[in-house]
Amino acid sequence: MTKHVAATVGVTLYKEVQRKMLLALSAGEWQPGEAIPAEKRLCERFSVSIGTLRKAIDELVAEGILIRHQGRGTFVATHGRGQHWFRYFKVARHDQPKTYPTSKLAGFAKGRADKETCEKLGIAGVSKVFQFANVLSLDGEPALVDDITLPEALFAGLTRARLEQRPSTLYNFYQSEFGLNVIRIEERLRAIVADARHAELLGIAPGTPLLQVRRVAFSYNDQPVEWRISNINTERFEYCASGG
């Protein structure tokens, strides 16, 4: 039987397989929405048993990176279908179940990143970024404003028109147009007071308390992809969290 080097240096074989699969994903070899090769083929490719391969895949499925369908295959997770459409949208009416929002672009510009943005996105101070805002509504009622910053290095060729014409969610757009798949976010939340701009966009009085969500979105190799500040009007809406 083949002796695997991995096992001799403290790295488990199934983790090694997992790493290689993540490489194939970030290299774009396996595209979001598409099926990856069948288990049997992957066993041959990585020279491991079915059990080891499945353990590697199990964890990626648990993380939401892959999706398995009995009888069909294993697919790269997408932000463009089913429950994953609004995987990271966590706003709902008070004590109501979550529903899907509608989105309206409110501003688009290209400029230099400020200091905080550079930190969050892990980019140099001279880097250029795209900045734009989205007003999201539930049942036609404005619920929050997203102020979004994207590094130009990752989103070369982005225009206001392309953003407005995107057929689906923002993260689906990042994925299909720029090959950037958001798989993890980090958020910090604060309560603030609405300034004039947010008040107007949300149709409320300046000074109204807002829930501010400060989010960094990451792709496969902990690469920061997006820096976003959301301001939520919690008079009728709220942010839904949950913890195991």
Place this chain on the structure above:
Amino acid sequence: MTKHVAATVGVTLYKEVQRKMLLALSAGEWQPGEAIPAEKRLCERFSVSIGTLRKAIDELVAEGILIRHQGRGTFVATHGRGQHWFRYFKVARHDQPKTYPTSKLAGFAKGRADKETCEKLGIAGVSKVFQFANVLSLDGEPALVDDITLPEALFAGLTRARLEQRPSTLYNFYQSEFGLNVIRIEERLRAIVADARHAELLGIAPGTPLLQVRRVAFSYNDQPVEWRISNINTERFEYCASGG
């Protein structure tokens, strides 16, 4: 070979094992902090193979209900040790890592549950509840106020003195004194404005915006155990969320 009935009625065997394990947990057969029987014994008890048993345990470990230690055994998760001490405490200084808070009791009373409390705790309108408040501080600076409601039915014999003398976290106290193990929470967050009481407890001006966390804590069988409203001063602190 034994043919399992479970497999014939659409319920997988490992899920059946999992259900039986959760029953043993909620019945108190396996106490928090203690080791459950070794895999081999559990295989015999449930008449399944090692692989099936491990699959059942794997998921419970992933949910944080059990903890495995190679060479030692599998243990019922506790809120009294290590990272789990403050598993559900998610407040930190702006852009800083999480640290542990200190707690100070601010009020204790017994009374009837109001309508919202009854809904959240799933109890009848005539039920009695305990109500108390905690002021939590980071580095000696008040960061938030927890207003907590507990159903008397589950916490019979609770007194102010017992609460104040608890040696550890609140959830550890629920566990060791009342056999109630919090394994899941649901939270909804809003931005509000500080009233006089919260302002005084936090040492801030009334009208300061606060981040309000409305939490229901659940035990093993989706049984509501605690209803809590936290009000966080986010001038220097923030709520940490993250999503895979």
Place this chain on the structure above:
DNA sequence: TTACATTTGTTCGTATGTATA
């Protein structure tokens, strides 16, 4: 509708390695 091949899901079990008491 039926039959079949493909693919993942579940269950079984063995052998060996590693950590702990």
Place this chain on the structure above:
DNA sequence: TTATACATACGAACAAATGTA
């Protein structure tokens, strides 16, 4: 050192879902 317990890796056998001829 020894025994125990979990971790890893292997792979067989069959079930269930799917798509296609």
